[in-house]
Amino acid sequence: MSESAYSIKESIMQLPRNIKASISRRGEGTAEQERAAAVFGNMFLHVHPVRVHVNSLRAGYTFGLGLISFYLFLILVASGLLLMFYYTPSTELAYRNMKDLEYVVTFGVILRNVHRWSAHAMVAFVFLHMCRVFYTGSYKAPREFNWVIGVFLLLVTLFLSFTGYLLPWDQLAFWAVTVGSNIASYMPVLGDYVRFLMLGGNEVGQMALLRFYVLHVVALPLLAATLLGVHFWRIRKDGGLSRPSND
Amino acid sequence: MQAAKKEEIFPKDPNKTYSLMAIVDGDSFQVEKGPEDTVQSWPHLMVRELGLFLLVLAVILGVSLLFNAPLEEAANPQHSTNPAKAPWYFVGIQELVSYSALLGGIVTPALIVVSLLLLPYLDRNPKGTGVWFSRDRRVATILFTIFVVAMVILILIGQFLRGPNWHLYLPWSN
Amino acid sequence: MSSENSTGATILPFRTTDEAVDEERRGFVKKMAVTALTLGVGGAAIQSARFFKPNVLYEPSKAFKVGDLSTFPIGSRIVIEGRGIEIVRERDGMHAISLVCTHLGCLIKPVENDPDIGYMCPCHGSTFAHKGEVQGGPAPKDLPWYEMYMDNTGALVVDTSKVNHKRTKLAV
Numbered sequence: 002m003s004e005s006a007y008s009i010k011e012s013i014m015q016l017p018r019n020i021k022a023s024i025s026r027r028g029e030g031t032a033e034q035e036r037a038a039a040v041f042g043n044m045f046l047h048v049h050p051v052r053v054h055v056n057s058l059r060a061g062y063t064f065g066l067g068l069i070s071f072y073l074f075l076i077l078v079a080s081g082l083l084l085m086f087y088y089t090p091s092t093e094l095a096y097r098n099m100k101d102l103e104y105v106v107t108f109g110v111i112l113r114n115v116h117r118w119s120a121h122a123m124v125a126f127v128f129l130h131m132c133r134v135f136y137t138g139s140y141k142a143p144r145e146f147n148w149v150i151g152v153f154l155l156l157v158t159l160f161l162s163f164t165g166y167l168l169p170w171d172q173l174a175f176w177a178v179t180v181g182s183n184i185a186s187y188m189p190v191l192g193d194y195v196r197f198l199m200l201g202g203n204e205v206g207q208m209a210l211l212r213f214y215v216l217h218v219v220a221l222p223l224l225a226a227t228l229l230g231v232h233f234w235r236i237r238k239d240g241g242l243s244r245p246s247n248d
Numbered sequence: 249m250q251a252a253k254k255e256e257i258f259p260k261d262p263n264k265t266y267s268l269m270a271i272v273d274g275d276s277f278q279v280e281k282g283p284e285d286t287v288q289s290w291p292h293l294m295v296r297e298l299g300l301f302l303l304v305l306a307v308i309l310g311v312s313l314l315f316n317a318p319l320e321e322a323a324n325p326q327h328s329t330n331p332a333k334a335p336w337y338f339v340g341i342q343e344l345v346s347y348s349a350l351l352g353g354i355v356t357p358a359l360i361v362v363s364l365l366l367l368p369y370l371d372r373n374p375k376g377t378g379v380w381f382s383r384d385r386r387v388a389t390i391l392f393t394i395f396v397v398a399m400v401i402l403i404l405i406g407q408f409l410r411g412p413n414w415h416l417y418l419p420w421s422n
Numbered sequence: 423m424s425s426e427n428s429t430g431a432t433i434l435p436f437r438t439t440d441e442a443v444d445e446e447r448r449g450f451v452k453k454m455a456v457t458a459l460t461l462g463v464g465g466a467a468i469q470s471a472r473f474f475k476p477n478v479l480y481e482p483s484k485a486f487k488v489g490d491l492s493t494f495p496i497g498s499r500i501v502i503e504g505r506g507i508e509i510v511r512e513r514d515g516m517h518a519i520s521l522v523c524t525h526l527g528c529l530i531k532p533v534e535n536d537p538d539i540g541y542m543c544p545c546h547g548s549t550f551a552h553k554g555e556v557q558g559g560p561a562p563k564d565l566p567w568y569e570m571y572m573d574n575t576g577a578l579v580v581d582t583s584k585v586n587h588k589r590t591k592l593a594v
Contacts, residue, residue: 115312139378141374144368179332179526184345345526
């Protein structure tokens with residue numbers, strides 16, 4: 002115990018350095034160790050292994066398609082959150098909110114564009130990512146289950162996009178969802194019941210808008226985020242990105 | 249408890265003699281190479297990831313500044329649009345639905361999803377992992393390509409070749 | 423613990439049968455537990471799902487007045503806006519026909535001055551005859567006719583919850 006070394010003056014002098022050190026929790030180590038600590042010492046980066054195979058870095062192998070899908074998801078979460086500040090899930094107000102976003106809200110039109118185009122892009126990139134995984138045979142053992150999670154992520158992406166499609170409450174939205182919900186009613190036995198539960202009634206109206214809104218902004222994004230976490234986790238548990246076996 | 253299977257990794261050749269020649273102080277031949285051809289995630293992987301994120305964000309922002317998201321007139325349950333089209337990724341399904349609602353709208357999508365889910369358990373051929381269009385799995389590649397091309401063609405027909413009353417028309421004819 | 427048995431020759435088969443019985447019982451208890459848990463949790467989950475079924479619907483009534491007889495002259499076809507039906511009056515009577523496509527629920531447009539085709543769906547191109555029979559396209563069923571009657575005030579009422587399967591016209 003070196004109590005003599007402690008002084009309040011010294012603490013104040015050292016304040017910025019001590020705060021920085023308490024956050025990063027790093028210090029003495031070789032360059033190699035520091036680089037490793039940068040990954041496993043960080044909550045957001047530690048999904049990554051400390052070292053990756055050089056094959057995972059080959060842009061011509063993955064084209065970064067999965068990563069692009071994830072980035073689009075992040076952009077969608079951020080822009081969607083901002084859009085929620087100006088949107089009301091009501092048949093009276095929804096369309097007027099759209100017009101407000103277009104003409105009144107600062108950056109509103111760009112925000113809506115970002116959300117809409119990212120959503121289209123995400124569907125496309127998730128599909129392309131699936132094609133990449135198929136053509137490189139990356140769903141084979143031991144990665145079978147991660148492929149299954151990926152299929153569910155594709156479905157969640159499609160549902161997210163479909164539920165979001167109704168929210169502007171314009172003609173495009175109304176009739177696309179009318180047609181979509183009627184397709185569900187062709188399901189044997191349960192069809193009409195599923196449609197009734199999906200719309201919360203017999204026709205596309207206030208209840209349907211509210212249900213689609215709740216699914217779109219809470220339920221499905223949470224499901225997607227959870228599945229994404231498992232998807233990333235399984236990449237490492239299944240031995241990293243796939244690569245030729247004879248290397 | 250089963251005894252672990254004992255297997256020598258480098259079995260001794262009885263025709264040879266072995267001896268330790270020397271111990272040298274210094275770096276191994278693996279310096280700057282890492283075990284099993286790996287590199288540090290930071291910075292090699294993460295700098296690339298950050299670059300890709302900035303690229304994605306820039307492209308999305310650029311597109312959003314140039315093109316406005318479509319917004320039609322307010323929903324009116326009394327007048328259906330002509331033609332009423334689903335979002336582009338469902339237009340392929342809608343094209344199938346225009347032939348038969350049960351077959352195109354329920355049976356085909358269900359078949360697609362089920363076969364996608366079962367795919368890794370049916371295709372147990374261990375060859376061809378990690379290589380694009382591996383020659384060892386030509387059949388799988390061809391089948392999947394047929395599926396992708398069919399989806400793309402259906403989407404293109406539905407999106408660009410279907411006009412009022414869902415009649416076929418050519419995009420340049422009015 | 424049965425440590426009384428001392429000879430190895432008898433113990434070995436005895437133990438194996440003992441373990442086998444034990445395994446069987448454990449398996450049975452495990453199965454019972456899993457079944458009980460599945461039934462209990464599953465049943466509760468299914469019952470809870472009833473929450474999502476709305477018990478009150480704020481939708482327009484299925485039976486509604488469409489107007490007096492004088493609003494529908496002989497030979498007229500009048501679409502009732504917002505209700506998805508058309509009132510057709512001919513010389514021998516009148517009927518109410520659904521304008522909701524039996525394919526995917528798009529609103530059908532009546533076709534004027536065509537001897538064969540009476541209705542056409544804009545979504546997927548189904549066509550129907552004047553009486554509602556499918557003429558072409560993917561529609562699986564004919565357009566239904568709804569029950570129609572005149573109430574005590576003399577107004578015509580259509581009830582879309584009752585389908586007129588026999589396709590009888592209301593004689594007026």
